[in-house]
Amino acid sequence: MYKLLSHNDLDGVGCGILAKLAFGKQVQVRFNSVGGLDREVAWFLDSGNMDTYLFITDLSVNEENEKRLEQFYQSGGKLRLIDHHKTALHFNAYNWGHVIVENENGNLNSATSLFYEFLVKEGYLEAKPAIDEFVELVRQYDTWEWEKNENHEAHRLNALFYLVSIDEFEEKMIERLQDNEHFFFDDFEKKILVMEDDKIERYIRRKRRELIQHKVGDHYAGVVFAESYHSELGNELGKGCPHLDYIAIVNIGSRRMGFRTIHDHIDVAEIASEYGGGGHAKASGCTMTEAVYRSFVEETFQLEPLREDSKRNRYNVKGNSFGTLYSSKSESLYLLYQENDSWFLEHNHQKLSESFSNFIDAENYLKRNYEAWLVRDDQFVHYLIEKVKRS
Numbered sequence: 001m002y003k004l005l006s007h008n009d010l011d012g013v014g015c016g017i018l019a020k021l022a023f024g025k026q027v028q029v030r031f032n033s034v035g036g037l038d039r040e041v042a043w044f045l046d047s048g049n050m051d052t053y054l055f056i057t058d059l060s061v062n063e064e065n066e067k068r069l070e071q072f073y074q075s076g077g078k079l080r081l082i083d084h085h086k087t088a089l090h091f092n093a094y095n096w097g098h099v100i101v102e103n104e105n106g107n108l109n110s111a112t113s114l115f116y117e118f119l120v121k122e123g124y125l126e127a128k129p130a131i132d133e134f135v136e137l138v139r140q141y142d143t144w145e146w147e148k149n150e151n152h153e154a155h156r157l158n159a160l161f162y163l164v165s166i167d168e169f170e171e172k173m174i175e176r177l178q179d180n181e182h183f184f185f186d187d188f189e190k191k192i193l194v195m196e197d198d199k200i201e202r203y204i205r206r207k208r209r210e211l212i213q214h215k216v217g218d219h220y221a222g223v224v225f226a227e228s229y230h231s232e233l234g235n236e237l238g239k240g241c242p243h244l245d246y247i248a249i250v251n252i253g254s255r256r257m258g259f260r261t262i263h264d265h266i267d268v269a270e271i272a273s274e275y276g277g278g279g280h281a282k283a284s285g286c287t288m289t290e291a292v293y294r295s296f297v298e299e300t301f302q303l304e305p306l307r308e309d310s311k312r313n314r315y316n317v318k319g320n321s322f323g324t325l326y327s328s329k330s331e332s333l334y335l336l337y338q339e340n341d342s343w344f345l346e347h348n349h350q351k352l353s354e355s356f357s358n359f360i361d362a363e364n365y366l367k368r369n370y371e372a373w374l375v376r377d378d379q380f381v382h383y384l385i386e387k388v389k390r391s
Contacts, residue, residue, distance in 0.1 A: 002027040004029045021177060024058070060085070060091065084101055113135050170277050242360075310377075327372060
């Protein structure tokens with residue numbers, strides 16, 4: 001017999017699908033939240049079942065269960081922990097640990113891709129194009145490579161995962177992978193996925209109006225309270241507000257925090273680890289501890305959301321040779337303009353001492369320190385007229 005304990009997201013459930021393809025009715029699969037895994041592991045170890053091969057995928061155990069699993073293995077138990085998060089690399093010190101962040105081609109792994117390689121290599125599962133394609137979609141979504149590769153099928157697979165129950169998703173995928181040479185979405189799924197795309201877009205627009213800027217330690221975070229579409233939300237908010245180091249997504253209902261970043265120089269796995277969590281460099285999470293609540297809920301609750309840049313401008317655009325005009329919550333005006341090879345700031349027609357080598361650095365400084373936003377064309381033109389009158 002086999003038992004799989006895995007995460008309850010797309011990557012974790014992907015492992016469950018592969019386990020059922022490989023072992024059929026001989027495997028028992030349980031999907032867990034990050035906080036629920038250790039209870040499941042403890043129950044399994046307490047049962048004293050030495051005849052069941054235990055797989056743990058896409059999640060890590062706490063220190064106590066780590067020691068107990070080693071005792072279980074040394075006593076003859078069959079065990080394999082497969083993960084791709086760098087916060088789990090220490091499990092490679094054990095014979096039963098298999099944690100690889102990147103593959104030999106330099107691409108990020110997912111738990112599903114690692115588990116698939118293991119099952120095929122050990123002869124538990126025969127590779128076929130449909131499974132290859134499904135596993136790659138899961139991997140690209142989980143590592144966010146789908147956006148760089150413009151592989152929207154990966155994004156749609158995750159959307160479908162959240163549109164139906166886990167049981168229904170499992171059943172559909174297992175049947176499709178068993179009976180077909182290639183992976184596909186059926187006509188009904190395509191229709192509901194188009195509707196879901198529209199719903200996600202509206203949700204992101206609404207949440208952008210609720211985004212709060214807050215400095216936490218040395219980083220500038222964009223804090224938003226949301227229960228759905230965390231990956232899409234974090235990515236779009238990050239792209240819309242690149243001056244923020246990361247997006248912190250607060251889910252009060254589940255008492256969870258998600259961290260997302262679009263920047264290569266920010267590692268949100270390290271940020272999550274400060275609060276007892278973990279994950280990837282660009283996507284991580286943790287539970288809602290007292291410290292998390294204080295930093296991201298209590299300290300931000302009374303703050304006003306960030307104003308959005310004006311979107312329909314023809315003249316007041318970023319990098320304009322006449323300058324770019326911003327406003328702040330104090331109704332101060334800031335003109336960002338270039339002289340020779342440097343960029344400067346003007347506050348209410350008075351030049352400030354700061355200078356910058358490029359427009360992006362200057363705008364980041366302005367938005368971080370003054371929470372400024374791009375004003376409309378009419379205000380920009382009026383400012384320039386006033387500037388001419390003063391000269």
